[in-house]
Amino acid sequence: MGDSIVAGSELTDRTNVITGKLKQIYRKSVLPVEKRYKYDYFYESPLLTDVEFDAKPQVLLVGQYSVGKTSFIRYLLGRDFPGQRIGPEPTTDRFTVLINGPEERTIPGNALSVHPDLPFRGLERFGVSFLSRFEGSQMPSSVLRSVTLVDTPGILSGEKQRTNRGYDFTKVVSWFAERADLIILLFDAHKLDISDELKGAIDVLKGHEDKIRCILNKADQIDRQQLMRVYGALLWSLGKTMTSPEVARVYVGSFWQEPLKNMDNSELFEMEEKDLMKDLAVLPRQSAVRKINELVKRIRKVKTLAFIIGHLKAEMPTLMGKEKKQAKLIADLPNVFRTILKKFNLAPGDFPDIAGFSAKLRDTKFAEFSTLSQKQIDALDDVLNSDIPALMEQLPSEKDSPETLRAK
Amino acid sequence: MGDSIVAGSELTDRTNVITGKLKQIYRKSVLPVEKRYKYDYFYESPLLTDVEFDAKPQVLLVGQYSVGKTSFIRYLLGRDFPGQRIGPEPTTDRFTVLINGPEERTIPGNALSVHPDLPFRGLERFGVSFLSRFEGSQMPSSVLRSVTLVDTPGILSGEKQRTNRGYDFTKVVSWFAERADLIILLFDAHKLDISDELKGAIDVLKGHEDKIRCILNKADQIDRQQLMRVYGALLWSLGKTMTSPEVARVYVGSFWQEPLKNMDNSELFEMEEKDLMKDLAVLPRQSAVRKINELVKRIRKVKTLAFIIGHLKAEMPTLMGKEKKQAKLIADLPNVFRTILKKFNLAPGDFPDIAGFSAKLRDTKFAEFSTLSQKQIDALDDVLNSDIPALMEQLPSEKDSPETLRAK
Ligand SMILES: Nc1ncnc2c1ncn2[C@@H]1O[C@H](COP(=O)(O)OP(=O)(O)OP(=O)(O)O)[C@@H](O)[C@H]1O
Ligand SMILES: Nc1ncnc2c1ncn2[C@@H]1O[C@H](COP(=O)(O)OP(=O)(O)OP(=O)(O)O)[C@@H](O)[C@H]1O
Ligand SMILES: [Mg+2]
Ligand SMILES: [Mg+2]
Numbered sequence: 001m002g003d004s005i006v007a008g009s010e011l012t013d014r015t016n017v018i019t020g021k022l023k024q025i026y027r028k029s030v031l032p033v034e035k036r037y038k039y040d041y042f043y044e045s046p047l048l049t050d051v052e053f054d055a056k057p058q059v060l061l062v063g064q065y066s067v068g069k070t071s072f073i074r075y076l077l078g079r080d081f082p083g084q085r086i087g088p089e090p091t092t093d094r095f096t097v098l099i100n101g102p103e104e105r106t107i108p109g110n111a112l113s114v115h116p117d118l119p120f121r122g123l124e125r126f127g128v129s130f131l132s133r134f135e136g137s138q139m140p141s142s143v144l145r146s147v148t149l150v151d152t153p154g155i156l157s158g159e160k161q162r163t164n165r166g167y168d169f170t171k172v173v174s175w176f177a178e179r180a181d182l183i184i185l186l187f188d189a190h191k192l193d194i195s196d197e198l199k200g201a202i203d204v205l206k207g208h209e210d211k212i213r214c215i216l217n218k219a220d221q222i223d224r225q226q227l228m229r230v231y232g233a234l235l236w237s238l239g240k241t242m243t244s245p246e247v248a249r250v251y252v253g254s255f256w257q258e259p260l261k262n263m264d265n266s267e268l269f270e271m272e273e274k275d276l277m278k279d280l281a282v283l284p285r286q287s288a289v290r291k292i293n294e295l296v297k298r299i300r301k302v303k304t305l306a307f308i309i310g311h312l313k314a315e316m317p318t319l320m321g322k323e324k325k326q327a328k329l330i331a332d333l334p335n336v337f338r339t340i341l342k343k344f345n346l347a348p349g350d351f352p353d354i355a356g357f358s359a360k361l362r363d364t365k366f367a368e369f370s371t372l373s374q375k376q377i378d379a380l381d382d383v384l385n386s387d388i389p390a391l392m393e394q395l396p397s398e399k400d401s402p403e404t405l406r407a408k
Numbered sequence: 409m410g411d412s413i414v415a416g417s418e419l420t421d422r423t424n425v426i427t428g429k430l431k432q433i434y435r436k437s438v439l440p441v442e443k444r445y446k447y448d449y450f451y452e453s454p455l456l457t458d459v460e461f462d463a464k465p466q467v468l469l470v471g472q473y474s475v476g477k478t479s480f481i482r483y484l485l486g487r488d489f490p491g492q493r494i495g496p497e498p499t500t501d502r503f504t505v506l507i508n509g510p511e512e513r514t515i516p517g518n519a520l521s522v523h524p525d526l527p528f529r530g531l532e533r534f535g536v537s538f539l540s541r542f543e544g545s546q547m548p549s550s551v552l553r554s555v556t557l558v559d560t561p562g563i564l565s566g567e568k569q570r571t572n573r574g575y576d577f578t579k580v581v582s583w584f585a586e587r588a589d590l591i592i593l594l595f596d597a598h599k600l601d602i603s604d605e606l607k608g609a610i611d612v613l614k615g616h617e618d619k620i621r622c623i624l625n626k627a628d629q630i631d632r633q634q635l636m637r638v639y640g641a642l643l644w645s646l647g648k649t650m651t652s653p654e655v656a657r658v659y660v661g662s663f664w665q666e667p668l669k670n671m672d673n674s675e676l677f678e679m680e681e682k683d684l685m686k687d688l689a690v691l692p693r694q695s696a697v698r699k700i701n702e703l704v705k706r707i708r709k710v711k712t713l714a715f716i717i718g719h720l721k722a723e724m725p726t727l728m729g730k731e732k733k734q735a736k737l738i739a740d741l742p743n744v745f746r747t748i749l750k751k752f753n754l755a756p757g758d759f760p761d762i763a764g765f766s767a768k769l770r771d772t773k774f775a776e777f778s779t780l781s782q783k784q785i786d787a788l789d790d791v792l793n794s795d796i797p798a799l800m801e802q803l804p805s806e807k808d809s810p811e812t813l814r815a816k
Binding site for chain 2: 224231233252265
């Protein structure tokens, strides 16, 4: 297994090289165009910073208290981590972000949320009582070179959820879920009230069903027939609660470092673990592909925006009647779009929404717009036609992904 | 296992003695009262015949073609049965009722549907093209002394269902489902499109969800991890499709006489089979309890009806103004009910629905009603207070039910 970790790290490094290049492309060829044509204003989307490119894929652990979330993380890491607390009562009392770093230490939430290299700035909005329940746990780890893990306090039943915490638990989980590449929802096979447990969890994760994978943990504590019942009950409830048509993937097993209590299903558990580890191991590659795709989409949109703005600017009279002409152009926007679409051979899907865009235009002065820079456009085309395909080539292939990220 | 069959048959015999006595009670003490006060007219419920008491609990087998319905029956009976057809294509082309009888033979649908001792009269309404696809299969069998099995043609996918058969398949299944004590819905673990399969079946069984038990058959044809996936997918879909809040019971195994192909799960399958066989073995007792309960309900209702009719009759003037008085009594029905309720210490739940009952009354002549017979009422009270409790005493206790009905 040592081999596949080395291989895994190596692959992660190769992936990091690629996202690093992506970042340079953005800075050099895309960002100047975005600024020139006010992409952030027209699309209400902030300009990208390094953090968006450097951020590792995030895995969010969610579940009732004591289902084994923290133990699962410990198991993945193959070691204890700073600030780790495991125990039978509700133990984890804070959101803990596990990140790679040279020395072992915990980082307080306040510092973490303003760290320029980490993607947690948005968390400031949840206030000081949340930040005092937010912590980083840093250590050198091959696993954390590939992914960032997010441990969460156990979900409590309905009433308790809303009171007592001092911050809006549901909204915080939702914030992390939005940014996660994978959400692992854990259940304890040994406990009875799965359907209740589930309702709470699904409520919290609403809208992110596609990223959810489930673990039916501690499955070695019960016999095979009981396991079938519990597993069936879980899928029955998931079917009732989740809106997606595809069956939710539930990994059955016991994910901690202790030996199995009941060996009946050891083979099944092994296969399940293999599948889950593979699901985790492909995340770095998946995340790089996602970043590339998102940049491509963004470039196509900014290119289209450049043509629109350049066109509107060019239509402006040199001396008088600017305001009247501007109003006329806005009223005629559908035709303007059609003209540009044909002239520059663009895709309809890359154009902004007419109503929203008109509203934005009304608050601007076309006369102050920048003219079209063909040089910039050529540079964007170069990125789309050569740089990005070259990067895709360099991506390790799916089947070269390691078998596991887990440290042993 | 031989022992438990003997015990099973003995128990069935004891249960039959009890339903026999129930039938005598009905004929002697209840039927005359029902006739006297026109129970069938007021409750739109036919007077009971012997068949209702003698009918054995029915088990209905439903599922797509080739899932193993007929093989399951063969397995339960421990032998081939007259008219049996098993095979990989759609084979069973008729509804087949398996009943106990001294000689082995098939009985054509026409004869079966008019047989005075069998509860299939209602099927005539589905016409000759159905009756030619309806058959009895009779043989001496310890299993069939306890239950009647109903084999059905495989459900076809949507379109084919409605055409080609020459009768309304869905309505016929529904007719049997209405009268069944247990519905066994079979699935083939080896086939892929469970969710499609399921939709067809659940459509057909709408409204009878509480009686459904599922079998995931041929489960020895796949490995353990595949089985978990299929089982999970089945429960996921069941959860989405069925309206009941309790998890559907799905028995996993391979229910035919051949040895298991894959021994991985043999222990699990054995436990599952035990549970299923137990579910079947308690049917005769359950069915007797149900018959007793239904008779008790009926007696309470007929007793209340007797008081109402007797009261209305007694209120009639001897000479003039009958019609006016009758109209007044009908208008005042809520008060009439209240008076009787108090005077005779009856339960509100035993009274008929006021609106419906008023409508019925309007088409009658109170003057022609029978007077209250205290002797008959006393007899009904005797039945409720001594005969029925004595019968309940004689019922074999739940835990004395045999382990299985299956013949080996
Ligand atoms: N696979 C497992 N099998 C059996 N017991 C386990 C397993 N994983 C964890 N446990 C035990 O379950 C208890 C809870 O574990 P842990 O603290 O990891 O859960 P948690 O989900 O992080 O809980 P909390 O939400 O309170 O932080 C501990 O006593 C731990 O030793
Ligand atoms: N438990 C089992 N494991 C493997 N194969 C089985 C099993 N039970 C039945 N089969 C095979 O499956 C095929 C279909 O069986 P069978 O005719 O009993 O199904 P059916 O549900 O009655 O089909 P139909 O609806 O067409 O009547 C047959 O070839 C039979 O031998
Ligand atoms: Mg924890
Ligand atoms: Mg058949």
